[in-house]
Amino acid sequence: MTHFETRAARVGANDQIEPRSISVPIFQSSTFSFDDPRAVAEALRRPDRGYVYSRLRNPTVAVLEKAVADLEGGTDALAAGSGMGAINTVLLSLLRAGDHVIAQTRLYGGTFRVLSDLAERFGVEITYISGTDVDEFDAAVRPETKVLYLETIANPTTAISDLPGLLQASQKAGVTSVVDNTFATPVLCRPIEYGADIVVHSATKYLGGHDDVCAGIAVFADNELYLKVWNHAIELGAAIDPFAAWLVLRGLKTLPLRVARHCSNAAHLAQRLAVHPGVSAVHWPGLPEHPNHLLATRVLDHYGGVLAFEVAGGRGAAEAVLGRLTGVLLAPSLGGPETLVLHPASTSHRELDSAELEKAGIQEGLIRVSVGLEHPEDLWNEFEQALKE
Numbered sequence: 001m002t003h004f005e006t007r008a009a010r011v012g013a014n015d016q017i018e019p020r021s022i023s024v025p026i027f028q029s030s031t032f033s034f035d036d037p038r039a040v041a042e043a044l045r046r047p048d049r050g051y052v053y054s055r056l057r058n059p060t061v062a063v064l065e066k067a068v069a070d071l072e073g074g075t076d077a078l079a080a081g082s083g084m085g086a087i088n089t090v091l092l093s094l095l096r097a098g099d100h101v102i103a104q105t106r107l108y109g110g111t112f113r114v115l116s117d118l119a120e121r122f123g124v125e126i127t128y129i130s131g132t133d134v135d136e137f138d139a140a141v142r143p144e145t146k147v148l149y150l151e152t153i154a155n156p157t158t159a160i161s162d163l164p165g166l167l168q169a170s171q172k173a174g175v176t177s178v179v180d181n182t183f184a185t186p187v188l189c190r191p192i193e194y195g196a197d198i199v200v201h202s203a204t205k206y207l208g209g210h211d212d213v214c215a216g217i218a219v220f221a222d223n224e225l226y227l228k229v230w231n232h233a234i235e236l237g238a239a240i241d242p243f244a245a246w247l248v249l250r251g252l253k254t255l256p257l258r259v260a261r262h263c264s265n266a267a268h269l270a271q272r273l274a275v276h277p278g279v280s281a282v283h284w285p286g287l288p289e290h291p292n293h294l295l296a297t298r299v300l301d302h303y304g305g306v307l308a309f310e311v312a313g314g315r316g317a318a319e320a321v322l323g324r325l326t327g328v329l330l331a332p333s334l335g336g337p338e339t340l341v342l343h344p345a346s347t348s349h350r351e352l353d354s355a356e357l358e359k360a361g362i363q364e365g366l367i368r369v370s371v372g373l374e375h376p377e378d379l380w381n382e383f384e385q386a387l388k389e
Contacts, residue, residue, distance in 0.1 A: 004071065004187065005256045011067045011249055026246045027051075027059040047230055056234050060242040064249050065217065068207070071186040071252070072199050074219035076226035079245055080238040083182065083202025084110050086216030090178055090198055091115075091147070093232035097122045100145040104131030104161060106154035106360050108180065109349035115149075128359070131161040132292065134169050141173045148175050152191060152299070153183035156308045156344045156368035157361040158283045160292035163299050167195035176225070182206070182335075187259040188301045192221050198229075205335030206305075209251035209258055213244050261373050262305025262335075268376040269369065269383065270307050278387040280365070283308040305371050306334055308344075311387070314364040318343055321367065324386040328379070334370030339379060342368045 001007075012024035032051045034040045043052035051057050065077035080086040091114060095101065103115060105128045118124040129136040131150055148170040150161040163179065170177040178198045179191040185206045191199050201207055203215035220226035233239075263286075270284035285296035286303030296303055311317045322330055322341060331340045332347060342348060345357055345364050352360060371379070 007070060008255050009253055011252045012063050015063045015066065024060060024063050024246060024249050026242050027054075028242055029058075030054050047227075054242065055237060055239045058239070058242050058245070060249075061240055061245040064240075064245040064252075067249065067252055068186075068201070068203075068217050069219050071190075071255075072181070072219040073186075073190045073192045074199065074221055075223050077217055077219045078226065078230055078233055079203070079240040079248075080216040080218070080233070081240050081244070082214045083200070083204055083216040084114070085238040085240075086200050086202075086218045087111060087180070088114060089233045089236055089238045090200060090218050090229060091118065091149075092236065093229040094147055094176055094178075095122070095124050097124070098144060099147075100125045100127065100142055101147045101149060102127050102129060102137060102140050102145060102175070103147075103149040104129060104151065104154065104159075106131065106157050106159045107149075107151060108155040109344070109352065111149070111151075111180070112349070112352065112356075112360075131159065131166070132295065134162065134165040137166055137169050137173075141169075141175060145173065145175050148177045149180075150177070151180040151183070152189050153285065153304050153306070155183060156283075156306070156342070156348065156366065158183075158285050158290070158304065158306060158308060159361065160285055160296045160299060162295060163189070163191055163194040163196070167191070171195050183304055183306055184300060185255060185259055187256050188263075188304060189299060192219070194299075197221050197225060203248045203251075204333060206259060206262075207251055207255065207335075208248045209255065209335055209337070210247070211333065211336035211338070213247040213251075215240050215244050215248050217248075258337075258373065259305065260302075262371055263302045265339075265373070265376050265379060266305045266307050266369075266371040267303070269371055269379055272380050273307075273309050273383065276384070276387055278311060279309050280312050281310040283310075283366075306368065307371065308366055308368045310363050310365045311367070312365065315343070315345065318365045318367050321386050324388075325382060326385075327374075327382050328386075334368075336370070337373045339372035339374060340370040342370075344368050
C-alpha cells in the first residue's frame with residue numbers, strides 16, 4: 001500500500017469519468033435518470049446499485065466517502081451535512097428505548113447533549129467512565145449495553161482515550177464502539193486499527209481545513225454495519241451537499257501537511273505557555289506533565305493541534321485575556337488555517353451545569369486554542385502580550 005501522504009494527495013484520481021478532469025467533478029444534481037425501471041428500484045434499495053437520488057447517494061459524495069474510508073482503514077463511509085449530523089445518524093441508527101451506552105466523561109458538549117436527550121426522551125441509559133481504565137468498562141457493561149462512545153483526543157481538555165484497551169474490551173463484550181477522531185484525524189490515529197467499529201468526524205474541522213464548509217462523516221469497519229446505518233440515514237435526510245463534499249475533498253489533499261504544521265505550532269505554544277507565570281495549567285498531550293502523555297505517545301503519531309490552558313481568576317480573567325488578543329480570532333470551531341480561541345464553559349459546553357463541567361474537567365478559566373498555520377513566533381508574541389496584566 002502507498003503511504004498516507006500519497007493517498008491523500010491523489011484523492012479522487014481513480015474516480016474520474018470522461019473527460020478525465022484532475023479535480024473531482026461536482027455532480028450538482030438531485031436526481032439521476034435510468035433506462036431500466038428495475039435498475040431504479042435496485043438503486044433505491046442499496047447504495048452499491050447506482051445513483052438515483054442525492055439524498056441516498058451522489059457521485060461526488062461517494063468519492064469523498066471512499067477517500068476517507070481509505071485514509072481511516074475502513075470499508076465504507078457515510079457523509080453527512082455536519083459532524084453532529086454524522087453523530088446523530090450513527091447513534092439513532094444503533095440505539096432504541098431501554099438500551100445502555102458507555103461513554104467517556106470528557107466529551108464534546110454537543111455529544112453530551114445528544115446523549116442526555118436520548119436518556120430523557122427514549123430512556124437510553126448512559127454510564128460515564130474516564131476513558132483510560134478498562135476495569136471501569138468491564139464493571140459498567142451489561143447485557144443491554146449497545147454502544148461504547150469515545151473521543152481519541154477529548155474536546156477541549158485533550159484527554160486521551162485508551163483505545164487499544166477499551167476497544168479490545170468492547171469487542172470481547174460484543175458492544176459496538178464509536179470513536180470521534182476529529183481532533184486526531186487519520187494522520188495521527190486510525191482507531192479502526194485498534195478495533196473500532198465506527199469512526200466519526202466533524203469534517204468541518206481538519207478534513208475540510210479552510211473554515212468554509214460544514215460536513216460530517218462516519219467510517220465503518222465492515223459493510224454490514226454500514227448498510228444498517230445507511231438505511232436509517234437516508235430516512236433521516238442527513239445527506240451532505242455535493243459542493244460541500246467537494247470542498248472537503250479539496251482539503252484532504254493537503255491534510256498531512258497542514259496537520260504537521262498544526263502540531264509543530266501547538267508544541268511551540270504549549271511549551272511557552274507552560275512556563276508563563278500567568279498560566280496555571282496547560283492541557284496538551286505532548287507535554288510530559290500531561291496525565292495521559294505516555295498513553296498519547298503509544299496511541300498517537302503526534303500530539304495534535306489543539307491545546308487548552310487555564311488562567312487564574314476564573315471566567316473574568318479568561319475573558320480579559322481573550323479580549324486582549326490581537327490577530328488571534330475569538331470564534332467557535334477549529335482546524336482551519338487561522339488560530340482560533342474559545343471559552344468552553346460559556347460556549348461549546350454552555351449547557352453543562354457546574355457539577356457536569358467539573359466532571360468534564362472544564363474550569364471557568366479554561367481557554368481552548370485551535371492552533372493555526374501562522375509563524376510560531378508571531379503566535380507566541382500575541383499570546384504573551386494578552387497574558388500581561
